[in-house]
Amino acid sequence: MGRIVLNNVTKSFGETQVIPPLDLTIEDGEFAVFVGPSGCGKSTLLRMIAGLEELTSGQIEIDGEDVTQVPPSKRGLAMVFQSYALYPHMTVRKNIAFPLRMEGMDQSEIDKKVEAAAKSLNLTDYLDRKPAALSGGQRQRVAIGRAIVRNPSAFLFDEPLSNLDAALRVGMRLEISEMHESMKTTMIYVTHDQVEAMTMADKIVVLQAGVIEQVGTPLELYHTPRNVFVAGFIGSPKMNIFSGSEAKKLGAYTAGIRPEHIDIDLSGGTWKGTVGVAEHLGSDTFVHVHDTGLGDLVTVRIAGDVAVKHGDTIYLTPQMDKIHKFDEQGLRV
Amino acid sequence: MTNRSLPRLLQAPAVLLLLVWMLVPLSITLYFSFIRYVLNSLRRPEWTKPALSNWRGFGNYEFVLNNKDFILAIQNSLLIVCSILILTVIFGVLIAVLINKIFMGRGIVRVLLISPFFVMPAVNAVLWINMILDPVLGLQGLAVAGINEVIDGLRTLPVLGGFFSMWPEIEPISFRATQTSAYAVITMVTWQWTPFAVLIFMTSLQSEDQQQKEAAVLDGAGAWSQFRFLTLPHLARPIAIVVMIQAIFHLSLYAEIEIVSRGNGNKNLPYLIGEFANNNIGAASATGIFAVILANIVAIFLLRMIGKTLMD
Numbered sequence: 001m002g003r004i005v006l007n008n009v010t011k012s013f014g015e016t017q018v019i020p021p022l023d024l025t026i027e028d029g030e031f032a033v034f035v036g037p038s039g040c041g042k043s044t045l046l047r048m049i050a051g052l053e054e055l056t057s058g059q060i061e062i063d064g065e066d067v068t069q070v071p072p073s074k075r076g077l078a079m080v081f082q083s084y085a086l087y088p089h090m091t092v093r094k095n096i097a098f099p100l101r102m103e104g105m106d107q108s109e110i111d112k113k114v115e116a117a118a119k120s121l122n123l124t125d126y127l128d129r130k131p132a133a134l135s136g137g138q139r140q141r142v143a144i145g146r147a148i149v150r151n152p153s154a155f156l157f158d159e160p161l162s163n164l165d166a167a168l169r170v171g172m173r174l175e176i177s178e179m180h181e182s183m184k185t186t187m188i189y190v191t192h193d194q195v196e197a198m199t200m201a202d203k204i205v206v207l208q209a210g211v212i213e214q215v216g217t218p219l220e221l222y223h224t225p226r227n228v229f230v231a232g233f234i235g236s237p238k239m240n241i242f243s244g245s246e247a248k249k250l251g252a253y254t255a256g257i258r259p260e261h262i263d264i265d266l267s268g269g270t271w272k273g274t275v276g277v278a279e280h281l282g283s284d285t286f287v288h289v290h291d292t293g294l295g296d297l298v299t300v301r302i303a304g305d306v307a308v309k310h311g312d313t314i315y316l317t318p319q320m321d322k323i324h325k326f327d328e329q330g331l332r333v
Numbered sequence: 334m335t336n337r338s339l340p341r342l343l344q345a346p347a348v349l350l351l352l353v354w355m356l357v358p359l360s361i362t363l364y365f366s367f368i369r370y371v372l373n374s375l376r377r378p379e380w381t382k383p384a385l386s387n388w389r390g391f392g393n394y395e396f397v398l399n400n401k402d403f404i405l406a407i408q409n410s411l412l413i414v415c416s417i418l419i420l421t422v423i424f425g426v427l428i429a430v431l432i433n434k435i436f437m438g439r440g441i442v443r444v445l446l447i448s449p450f451f452v453m454p455a456v457n458a459v460l461w462i463n464m465i466l467d468p469v470l471g472l473q474g475l476a477v478a479g480i481n482e483v484i485d486g487l488r489t490l491p492v493l494g495g496f497f498s499m500w501p502e503i504e505p506i507s508f509r510a511t512q513t514s515a516y517a518v519i520t521m522v523t524w525q526w527t528p529f530a531v532l533i534f535m536t537s538l539q540s541e542d543q544q545q546k547e548a549a550v551l552d553g554a555g556a557w558s559q560f561r562f563l564t565l566p567h568l569a570r571p572i573a574i575v576v577m578i579q580a581i582f583h584l585s586l587y588a589e590i591e592i593v594s595r596g597n598g599n600k601n602l603p604y605l606i607g608e609f610a611n612n613n614i615g616a617a618s619a620t621g622i623f624a625v626i627l628a629n630i631v632a633i634f635l636l637r638m639i640g641k642t643l644m645d
Contacts (some may be wrong), residue, residue: 052547073553085548089566098562099552146552 002063002076002153002186003028004049009058011044011210018044019210021058026154026188026203028063031180034190035197035233036207042190043158045207049188050079050156062153073102078147079156082163084139086131086146092118093127096145117145137168144179154186161196173199194234198222206230228330231256237286237301239324242294246271252325252333259286259301261322264308269315273298278308289314359625365618366393372612383614393619397609402600403620407627410601413519414583414631418576420523425530425575426568430560432531433538443535450528458592461521468505477505511598518589518599526582530575537571538564573639580635584628602627 004026011019019041026032034042047053049060051072059068067075078099086095096117100110118124121141131139140160147155157176161169177200180187191197197204198218206213206221206229214226218234225231231239239256247255263269264287273292278285287300287308300316308314325333369380369387380387397403432442449457465472480503487497508517541564549559587603590596596604602624609617 050551052550072551077551079548079551081544081548083542083544085542085544087545087549087563087566089569090562098549098554102553102558146548150552 003061004154004186004188005061006045006049007059007061009045009048009060010056011041011048011053012056017056017210019048022210022212024205024212024215026186029184029186031177031187031189031200031202032205033197033201033203034188034205034207035192035194036213037233038192039209040207041210042192042207044210046079046156046158046188046190050077051075052079076153077156078150078152078154079158080140080143080147080160082159084131084143084163086139086142088131091128091130092123092134092142092145095131095142096123096149099146099150113149114145117149120148121145136164137172140164140172141175144176152185154188157187157189159191160189161191162193169196176200195236198234204234206233224332225324226332228254228256228326231324231326237299240294240296240298242296244295246294247325250323250325253328254326254330256324256326257318257322259299260303261319262298262300263317263319264300264302264306265315265317266313267315269317271298271316273314273316275308275310275312275314277310278306280305287314289316292316362618362621365614366622367391368615369393370614370618372614389615393615394622396616397619397623400605400616402605402608403623405598406600406602406605407623409515409599410584410627413515413522413586413601414580416519417522417526417583418579420519421526421530421579422572422575424523424527425534426565426572428527428531429534429538430564433535446531447528449525450532452525454525455588455592457521457525458518458589461524462508462517462593466506466508466517466520468507474505477503509594509597511594514590514594514597514599517593518586521589521593522583522586526579529579533571533575534568537568541567576639577635580631581628584624584631 006022006024008021008023009019010017010021022045034045036042044053048055051067051070055068059066061067062075062077087098090098093114096114097110100113105113114127115124118127121144123138123141123145126134126138126142131142134142140163143160160176161172164172173196176187176189180200189196189200198221201218203215204218204221205215208229213233214221214230216224221230221234225234228241232241235258237259239258240262241254241256243254247253271292271294273289276288276290276297278287282305283303285302285304285306285308287302287306289298289300292298298316327333365383367389368383368385369377369389369392370383371377371380374380428446432439432446436442452460463471468474468477484497484500484502488494490497506513508514545563546559549563554562584601585603586601587607590599590601590604591607593599596608600608602620606617606620606624609620
């Protein structure tokens with residue numbers, strides 16, 4: 001079990017309030033991802049749930065029990081840190097066994113659990129090594145192993161993949177997702193990478209400056225962003241957002257269209273522009289178009305290969321039903 | 334000239350200088366330790382000049398070994414060094430951990446804690462033995478007198494007086510007496526060198542990974558477990574450094590021993606060398622060679638014990 005409820009939670013460091021009153025419910029077994037630009041308070045929020053950071057006001061409940069004043073170790077949560085936070089002078093075996101040893105569990109029981117965790121994480125061959133002798137991905141797995149053996153009611157991940165290289169990151173992302181599928185334990189995952197958020201989450205919580213901008217499934221956020229910030233943050237490449245006369249023509253203060261929802265033509269269309277850079281990825285082509293009259297550079301994503309190059313004149317036509325419209329306050333119309 | 338010999342050649346002056354620096358005094362000491370050589374002798378004036386014709390073989394060594402103070406000096410050297418090492422490391426770790434917390438006036442407290450290290454050894458010894466440890470005029474004498482006075486007062490109480498009458502008068506300890514002067518030396522040097530240990534441990538504690546500590550908190554480790562399983566292993570290397578440096582320094586203690594008891598029953602090897610060197614340079618040199626051997630034994634022992642942590 002692991003239903004986590006935040007009621008009216010706030011956090012201030014001295015005079016500055018980094019998290020204004022905030023309510024959030026994470027259901028049992030859910031994979032929730034906190035995503036936002038750096039400094040948006042997502043890590044602080046996670047640390048408050050873990051108990052490493054005190055609440056300025058408000059209340060945190062786990063499974064209906066108020067844990068606001070409960071010390072971190074008694075909350076039944078396990079956390080995986082960005083720096084892995086392994087104990088450097090202990091072997092992998094001792095690292096994973098540490099929380100069990102602190103519980104005062106039987107040595108034979110500890111051995112059994114450590115072996116099982118190591119097996120599920122492919123760490124059996126490394127049990128007697130020290131963390132310094134492991135690669136980044138292996139260290140991260142040890143950190144996860146240390147979390148698993150505790151059998152927590154929820155896992156907390158604080159940007160666990162940011163120190164890994166791109167290829168490993170994709171692999172670990174899958175492993176964590178599979179781990180969630182098989183364990184069905186609540187997981188809260190903090191990242192600034194919206195791709196991780198989109199690929200892993202059951203529920204994404206988009207934060208900016210301590211305020212929740214939107215909560216929803218990845219596709220809800222993709223299809224119906226609640227405001228301009230979420231629209232620009234979710235999706236890669238970024239949504240083209242423009243205001244002014246072109247937006248007014250569409251009946252909005254600000255309007256946005258995703259790169260994949262624009263069609264190109266060489267002879268005619270809604271907007272005319274010049275190709276700046278065309279990035280050929282093979283499966284897709286990203287075309288960056290200048291001088292369209294929309295203000296910013298417009299990015300277009302086309303499936304497959306298109307023969308356009310720098311300096312070409314090109315016509316863009318948005319798919320009208322895929323246009324997102326926002327009012328003066330930046331809210332969705 | 335090949336590519337390889339040029340760097341060697343360029344290094345040569347430094348290597349040569351170091352060799353001369355080390356070898357010349359050692360050879361002279363070795364030479365003196367095998368001849369009869371005294372500073373002043375009316376009966377045998379030929380011994381006052383170092384010469385091979387005064388060859389004595391191992392006579393000087395035999396003389397030193399048979400000296401009643403020699404074994405005591407070695408025991409004392411080891412007792413003083415080991416006690417100081419253990420005490421400074423324990424106090425150093427405790428104080429460093431204590432002042433690693435953030436509190437009002439931490440900067441001032443740190444400076445005050447370091448300050449004993451800047452006192453000259455001779456001044457340190459004079460202060461301790463005269464003003465603190467003196468059985469009559471020092472703090473010790475005053476404290477003992479005060480306690481005795483209080484107990485005296487309690488003896489006149491109506492009911493409990495009888496109980497307190499059974500208590501003996503407390504006698505102040507004279508640290509200039511032969512058996513206790515080593516403890517006085519240990520006390521004052523520990524006081525002076527604990528700041529050194531604190532300084533090294535403090536800087537090391539500041540580099541401790543805070544996320545590890547947070548992970549340990551979540552893993553259910555209390556304050557003691559965090560200290561035992563995270564902080565102490567983290568301090569292993571600085572402890573090794575403190576032990577090594579202090580072992581080197583304290584094997585050659587001299588000023589404190591001179592001032593506390595003039596070596597009265599509390600000689601260490603350097604002090605014994607000093608005594609011989611008043612006249613008998615041959616015996617002093619032989620003792621010096623023994624001191625070199627002792628220092629090497631201690632060094633090998635330390636490297637075995639500590640080298641491992643440093644290599645890790």
